[in-house]
Amino acid sequence: MRVCSLASSSKGNCNILYTDTSILVVDMGITLKELEEKFYRLGLDPCNIAGVIVSHEHSDHTKGLKSLVNKYSTPIYCHSNAVDGVVNKTGVLPSKIIRFGDAPFMVGPYMVDPFRVSHDVFCVGFNIFIEKNKISIVTDLGYTTNDIVMRLWNSRLVIIEANHDEQMVISGRYPPVLKARILGDKGHLSNINCAKVLLNLAQHRVKQVLLAHLSEENNTPDVCYNTIYNYLHANGIEPGVHIKIDIAKPHGVGPIFVLN
Numbered sequence: 590m591r592v593c594s595l596a597s598s599s600k601g602n603c604n605i606l607y608t609d610t611s612i613l614v615v616d617m618g619i620t621l622k623e624l625e626e627k628f629y630r631l632g633l634d635p636c637n638i639a640g641v642i643v644s645h646e647h648s649d650h651t652k653g654l655k656s657l658v659n660k661y662s663t664p665i666y667c668h669s670n671a672v673d674g675v676v677n678k679t680g681v682l683p684s685k686i687i688r689f690g691d692a693p694f695m696v697g698p699y700m701v702d703p704f705r706v707s708h709d710v711f712c713v714g715f716n717i718f719i720e721k722n723k724i725s726i727v728t729d730l731g732y733t734t735n736d737i738v739m740r741l742w743n744s745r746l747v748i749i750e751a752n753h754d755e756q757m758v759i760s761g762r763y764p765p766v767l768k769a770r771i772l773g774d775k776g777h778l779s780n781i782n783c784a785k786v787l788l789n790l791a792q793h794r795v796k797q798v799l800l801a802h803l804s805e806e807n808n809t810p811d812v813c814y815n816t817i818y819n820y821l822h823a824n825g826i827e828p829g830v831h832i833k834i835d836i837a838k839p840h841g842v843g844p845i846f847v848l849n
């Protein structure tokens with residue numbers, strides 16, 4: 590099976606997991622046209638989407654939901670606490686949404702186990718189990734708890750937010766209220782806080798990470814990677830040796846991870 594990021598930034602987020610017969614979409618923060626173009630390049634057919642699981646209502650995670658369900662009748666799965674927000678933001682009919690709670694559920698062959706994270710609207714991360722692989726995806730969270738970090742242990746691949754450099758936010762051009770939101774407990778995970786999580790993950794059998802949802806305003810791939818590299822290196826973990834770290838493209842496809 591394969592895992593691929595189709596977009597990853599504050600403007601749009603979409604990840605896919607796919608086997609020969611079934612595709613799981615995690616967040617639909619790109620337009621349907623963009624999804625169709627990217628699927629075509631990957632040799633995938635949107636008709637084979639088993640379902641879309643939605644982390645939360647923000648448009649960078651839900652932008653293309655309505656067009657997708659209207660054209661392909663794709664099943665949409667939302668936590669029951671997030672349904673109202675998603676309906677209001679997207680115009681998707683409530684009857685088109687399959688509600689899940691805090692327990693694991695199946696989407697085709699994929700077992701999805703959601704867990705709550707702290708964000709300014711109701712939001713979840715996901716453990717996904719398929720063909721003996723565990724893949725974890727967690728973005729849009731102000732901070733991590735021990736419980737959240739433990740949820741990521743033993744994953745073959747962790748897709749995790751490294752949203753911003755704290756100093757770039759502080760000295761940047763955003764208004765104070767927005768700066769406070771980003772840096773607050775219900776905002777986004779900073780590079781250094783992501784690095785602290787990765788140190789723990791490297792000590793718990795995680796060997797592959799994809800850094801996601803980098804801010805295009807308050808981060809750069811170099812700043813992000815260097816912050817994380819330096820923190821891990823100072824703590825005895827060598828990126829590329831103990832843990833492989835890639836950065837998702839903000840608007841492009843890839844990298845593609847092949848998991849057996």
Ligand SMILES: [Zn+2]
Pocket residue numbers: 598599602647649650729802
């Ligand atoms: Zn987001």
Ligand SMILES: [Zn+2]
Pocket residue numbers: 645647708729
């Ligand atoms: Zn968000």
